[in-house]
Amino acid sequence: MRSRRSRSTAMSTCSIDGELLSERQPYPVKPPPFTRQGLTEDMLTTRTPEAHAAVLARFRKYSKGFLAPPSFEGTIIFPGVDGGAEWGGAAFDPDSALLYVNSNEMPWIVKLIPNDDTSLYNSKCATCHREDRKGSPAAPPLVGIGDRRSREEIAALIRQGTGRMPAFPDMGARNINDVVEFLVTGVDKGRDPRLTSDPSWLKYRSDGESIFLDPDGYPAITPPWGTLNAIDLNAGTIRWKIPFGEYPELAAKGLANTGSDNYGGPIVTAGGVLFIGATSFDRKFHAFDKLTGKLWQERRRVGQQHRRVRPAASCGRVARQAAIESTFSIRQSAMSGGASPVAIVTGAGGTGCGRVIAARFARDGAAVLVSDIDEAGGEESVRLIAAGGGRTAFFRADVRDERQVKDLIAFGERTFGRVTVLVNNASAPFRPGEPLDHWADTVQTDLLGAMFATRHAIDAMRRGGGGAIVNIASISALWHGRRSTGGAPAYDVAKAGMIRLTTALAGLAESDGIRVNCLAPGWIATHGPREYWESLTPAERLERGVPSKLLTTTQVADAVVRLATDESLAGRVLAWWSEDEPRLVKFGDRGYAEFVDLPTRSLKFEV
Missing domain, CATH: 1.10.760.10 (Cytochrome c-like domain)
Incomplete structure (x- = not known):
C-alpha cells in the first residue's frame, strides 16, 4: 500500500549509452520541500537586465528537469551539489518538535565527458x-x-x-x-x-562541477539564495522560513536579505534561542527566536570564515565552536564585566607575531596595551592600531625586570580601568648554537618574564573579576629528544617551562575566574624562519623535519584570541605544527605528549 505521504513522478530520459534510469521516482510530500526543486526559466535572476540575458542564454543550452541525469551538454542540478541541506546538520527541539535546517539554493552544472x-x-x-x-x-x-x-x-x-x-x-x-x-x-x-x-x-566521467552564476558572480536565480527553516515534524509542515545570509555589497545598494550559501549547522537551546553562524559572506553570528524566527545578530568577532568546504566530521564541532565563540561577541566576555576587554601583549613592538596579535585584539573590540623593550617598535605598533580605529597605548618594559613588569600591569589598570587578557609573547632573539652564557638571557626573557607578568596580571584580574592569560611557547618544547630548533637548547628549555607554567597555574587561578592557556606553534613565517625555510629545497625540508608550509602570523593571532576568549578552554596547550589542524595536547601518565613520524609532519599527539 502506497504511503499517503509519498508520490512518484515519471523520470527524465537519458542520452548516455549504457545508462539505465528508473521509470518513476518516489518522493515525499510531507513535510514539503524546504528548498526549490528543479529550475525553470521564470526563476532566473532579474537582478539586472544584462545578468538575466546572459543567464537565460546559458540556461537554454543545458539539460534540465526534475532529477535530470548528467549529460554531455551539461545538466542543471537544483538543489545543487552543496545542498539544499549541507553536512553541518540540523538541530531538533524536542519541546516543540521543530527541526531547524539551513539550506543553500544554488544551482550547479554537471557535465559528462568521455573518460x-x-x-x-x-x-x-x-x-x-x-x-x-x-x-x-x-x-x-x-x-x-x-x-x-x-x-x-x-x-x-x-x-x-x-x-x-x-x-x-x-x-x-x-x-x-x-x-x-x-x-x-x-x-x-x-x-x-x-x-x-x-x-x-568508467566510460565517462564528470568534467567537474561549477556553480551556475551570472556574469557578476552572483547566483543565476532569483533570491532567496539561502534559507533557514523550522519544520514541524508533528504536523508535517514548515512552521517558518526566512532568507538566511546576504551579500554586504548588494545590501548596501538596497538588495538586502537575499540569502547566501551557508556552511555549518545550528544549535537550539532550552531557553528558546536558535544559534547559527554559517553564512559565507556577511560573516554574522545569528540568534533567532526558535518559535518565530525573529532575528538578533552581530558580526562575528572570533573564528574562521571559510568560503567553501569543511570536512564532514568537523561540522558538528564547528557549529558548537561557533556558539562558544559567540559568547565573547554577545556578552563582550564575562571576564570583562560587560565592557570591552583590555589586553596586554608583551613583545608586541617588532614586526613578528606580537604586533599582529595586538592588532587582532584591537580589531575585535579590545583595548590593547602594547609592551616591548624596543620603544620605537612599540610606538609604531600603537600608530598602526590607532590608525585602524583601535584603543591602544604603549608602555616600555623589560620583562626580565619584575619591577618594570609590575609597573606595566599597573599602567594598564590606570589607563583602561582593568586588565582582562595577558599575552606573554616577549622572547629573546633566537640563537642557534648559543653558548651557555646566553642561556640566562633567554630563560629570563621567555620564562621568568612570563612568570613575572603572570603573577602581577593575576592580582589585577582578581580585582577585575577574572580574565585570561595566554603563554606563547613553541612546539619544539614538546618534541622531547629532538633537535627541533636547530640547536637552541635554552630556547627549548624556556618554552618547555612556559608550558609547565601554564598547566601548574591553571588550577590555582581558575577559582578566581582566570583561565591560563598556552599556544605552542611550529615554524612561523617571520623574517628569520622564512629566510631559512626559503633556503631549503623541498627534499631538504622533508629530511630535516621542516614543514612544507609555514604558519602565518595571522593564524597565530587567531589561535591566541581563541584561547583568550573561549571559556571552555582552561589549562590547555594548543599545539600547531604547519598545515595540520591545531590540536589540544593532553599530558599522559608519563608527563609528556608523544609524537611519531615527525620528519613527515604527521604529528600524532597523545590525546
Missing part, C-alpha cells in the same frame, strides 16, 4: 581538479604543486588521501609516480593498459 584512457591524471584526478589543474570549488588547484610539496609528499597524498580527497592505494606505486611526474614536470607518461580492463573503469 580519457590515454591519461592517468585525467581519468583519476581531473574530475575534481580539472584537466587544466586549476581546481574547482571542491578541490584546490594543482598548478605549481611541485613548488609547494616534495614528490614524496605528493605521492603520500595520492596514496593515503587527505581531508575530502579519497585515497588511491589501488593505483600502485608505478601509476602514482607517473601522476606525480605529470604534476611536477607536465610530462604525461600515459595510462597503464591494465587499468582499462578494471571492472571499476
Whole structure:
C-alpha cells in the first residue's frame, strides 16, 4: 500500500549509452520541500537586465528537469551539489518538535565527458581538479604543486588521501609516480593498459562541477539564495522560513536579505534561542527566536570564515565552536564585566607575531596595551592600531625586570580601568648554537618574564573579576629528544617551562575566574624562519623535519584570541605544527605528549 505521504513522478530520459534510469521516482510530500526543486526559466535572476540575458542564454543550452541525469551538454542540478541541506546538520527541539535546517539554493552544472584512457591524471584526478589543474570549488588547484610539496609528499597524498580527497592505494606505486611526474614536470607518461580492463573503469566521467552564476558572480536565480527553516515534524509542515545570509555589497545598494550559501549547522537551546553562524559572506553570528524566527545578530568577532568546504566530521564541532565563540561577541566576555576587554601583549613592538596579535585584539573590540623593550617598535605598533580605529597605548618594559613588569600591569589598570587578557609573547632573539652564557638571557626573557607578568596580571584580574592569560611557547618544547630548533637548547628549555607554567597555574587561578592557556606553534613565517625555510629545497625540508608550509602570523593571532576568549578552554596547550589542524595536547601518565613520524609532519599527539 502506497504511503499517503509519498508520490512518484515519471523520470527524465537519458542520452548516455549504457545508462539505465528508473521509470518513476518516489518522493515525499510531507513535510514539503524546504528548498526549490528543479529550475525553470521564470526563476532566473532579474537582478539586472544584462545578468538575466546572459543567464537565460546559458540556461537554454543545458539539460534540465526534475532529477535530470548528467549529460554531455551539461545538466542543471537544483538543489545543487552543496545542498539544499549541507553536512553541518540540523538541530531538533524536542519541546516543540521543530527541526531547524539551513539550506543553500544554488544551482550547479554537471557535465559528462568521455573518460580519457590515454591519461592517468585525467581519468583519476581531473574530475575534481580539472584537466587544466586549476581546481574547482571542491578541490584546490594543482598548478605549481611541485613548488609547494616534495614528490614524496605528493605521492603520500595520492596514496593515503587527505581531508575530502579519497585515497588511491589501488593505483600502485608505478601509476602514482607517473601522476606525480605529470604534476611536477607536465610530462604525461600515459595510462597503464591494465587499468582499462578494471571492472571499476568508467566510460565517462564528470568534467567537474561549477556553480551556475551570472556574469557578476552572483547566483543565476532569483533570491532567496539561502534559507533557514523550522519544520514541524508533528504536523508535517514548515512552521517558518526566512532568507538566511546576504551579500554586504548588494545590501548596501538596497538588495538586502537575499540569502547566501551557508556552511555549518545550528544549535537550539532550552531557553528558546536558535544559534547559527554559517553564512559565507556577511560573516554574522545569528540568534533567532526558535518559535518565530525573529532575528538578533552581530558580526562575528572570533573564528574562521571559510568560503567553501569543511570536512564532514568537523561540522558538528564547528557549529558548537561557533556558539562558544559567540559568547565573547554577545556578552563582550564575562571576564570583562560587560565592557570591552583590555589586553596586554608583551613583545608586541617588532614586526613578528606580537604586533599582529595586538592588532587582532584591537580589531575585535579590545583595548590593547602594547609592551616591548624596543620603544620605537612599540610606538609604531600603537600608530598602526590607532590608525585602524583601535584603543591602544604603549608602555616600555623589560620583562626580565619584575619591577618594570609590575609597573606595566599597573599602567594598564590606570589607563583602561582593568586588565582582562595577558599575552606573554616577549622572547629573546633566537640563537642557534648559543653558548651557555646566553642561556640566562633567554630563560629570563621567555620564562621568568612570563612568570613575572603572570603573577602581577593575576592580582589585577582578581580585582577585575577574572580574565585570561595566554603563554606563547613553541612546539619544539614538546618534541622531547629532538633537535627541533636547530640547536637552541635554552630556547627549548624556556618554552618547555612556559608550558609547565601554564598547566601548574591553571588550577590555582581558575577559582578566581582566570583561565591560563598556552599556544605552542611550529615554524612561523617571520623574517628569520622564512629566510631559512626559503633556503631549503623541498627534499631538504622533508629530511630535516621542516614543514612544507609555514604558519602565518595571522593564524597565530587567531589561535591566541581563541584561547583568550573561549571559556571552555582552561589549562590547555594548543599545539600547531604547519598545515595540520591545531590540536589540544593532553599530558599522559608519563608527563609528556608523544609524537611519531615527525620528519613527515604527521604529528600524532597523545590525546
